[in-house]
Amino acid sequence: MERVAVIGVGMTQFARERPAETAADLVFEACTRALEDARLSIEDVDVVITGSNDFFDGRTISSMAVMDACGSYDKNVSTVEGDGTFGAAHALMRVLAGWGTVLYCAHHKGSESVMPLITNAMFDPIFERFLGIEAVTSAALQARAYMDRWGLDEETLALVSVKNHGNAFRNPVAQLPLETTVEDVMGSPYIADPLKRLDCAPVTDGAAAVILADREHARSAGSRAVRVRGVGYSCDAFHLGDRDLADPSALRDAAARAYRGAAIDDPARQIDLAEVSEVFGYMELMWCEGLGLCGPGEAGEMTASGRTARDGDIPVNVSGGCLSANPVLVSGLNRVIECVLQVRGEAGEHQVEGVRTAVAQGFNGPCGQSQCVWVLGGEE
């Protein structure tokens, strides 16, 4: 798959609360930036796709509320309810279906709702929801299952938080740069053991947008066009009790599909940089293993040895990751955008030297139920 490229990206500033902007205002901000980045005007865009979630927005057909803000008036428009990696995959398919330029935007205003009530509603209403189980507490079950599987301690999980909050200082749109130590993470209050406050991503307001294009439009974008080399996705069982929570099997499948398209057979050597959706610190370790950046059970050691640091041989989340800004739905799109910027060499202060091939990962559902992987960049 070498027929589609990302030719424009835009992110808003991410913050705990953006009280001056409605969701539509944030969408407008992100789309305007993406269009500027692509040197296009809205008239040049053939198709618009929006990403939103009715529960998070507290309104039915939430996508309609941002229609004007993304310039979709009178255009070919559809909506994806799910993480930005999946929304962008839909945009990719519209390009493959013959549309020259596709704008996809996603928004999230975490400040407007009560997060645990909404993520509780992911669970089956007959058998699971009554427990009050939600994103954080289900992740806690997964974190312990993963630690037990490989004999990891909480200090190892804390390394991810220290690294990513530190990386966020170089990312101007990040919400939560923090100078922190393993002791600080260990000393932060337990939310649901083994997860502590600093192991968990914050609540965030923000939006992001990308413009995907066919070969002809990518050619006019020149060196700013970043090729989409492979995209794959895969879904694990719905009931948490049907899954082996310690094994990122859905991600392994998704990665294999993306790598097949990208002709990658040795990801640890062929991928220069990764952006993964570590909504909780331990997830970065699991997702690195699922992406094949190291062997099963090896990500703790890989992180402790500094290999995933900004100056390591396979930097992971140099942007600060989800731990430093977690606009749900937008988060996966941010991973794609960060990879695009890195391949272009335009990531500013957090640019890593010589990134040619980058991988982005996002997920939907509790404990990374449904996974999506993007491989971006590479030589023509």
Place this chain on the structure above:
Amino acid sequence: MSDGGVKRMYLVVESGQAEQPFRWSAGTYGSRFLTAIRDDGTFTGIKCPKCGHVYVPLRRVCGPCFTEMTELVPVSNEGTLVTFSVVSFGFVDPSTGKHRAVPYGYAVIKLDGADSYLIHFIDETDPAKMKAGDRVRAVFEDEGERTGSMLDIKHFELV
């Protein structure tokens, strides 16, 4: 629109106490599962004719095989702890609308005779006192108090 006498620059509109009530069907198999708990204090599993996997709770289709299941099999009220978490953050209980007292425990449990796991409360709030592989058993609400929901199981306890 003011906060403690201070006029807010950016206003918000609140949803108030609006509710969105639903009535979810438990279906044939969900009803059987919950009825056995309510009337007999027992668990039931369902077995895939193709792969032999026994599922709790009951459902009609084996996902991996995409095969209809009909064979109900008894499953023990006892099992082993797969993983757990002790929850320390305050949370509004979705089934009562009230703040639940913290801490409380969640557990993933493999009942004897089943292959898939059940998620429920565990009556232990010290993580140092539990580990994967520990034996657990279900504690039910008193007979006559059970209503046909998963809350008819009070919690699991360490044996």
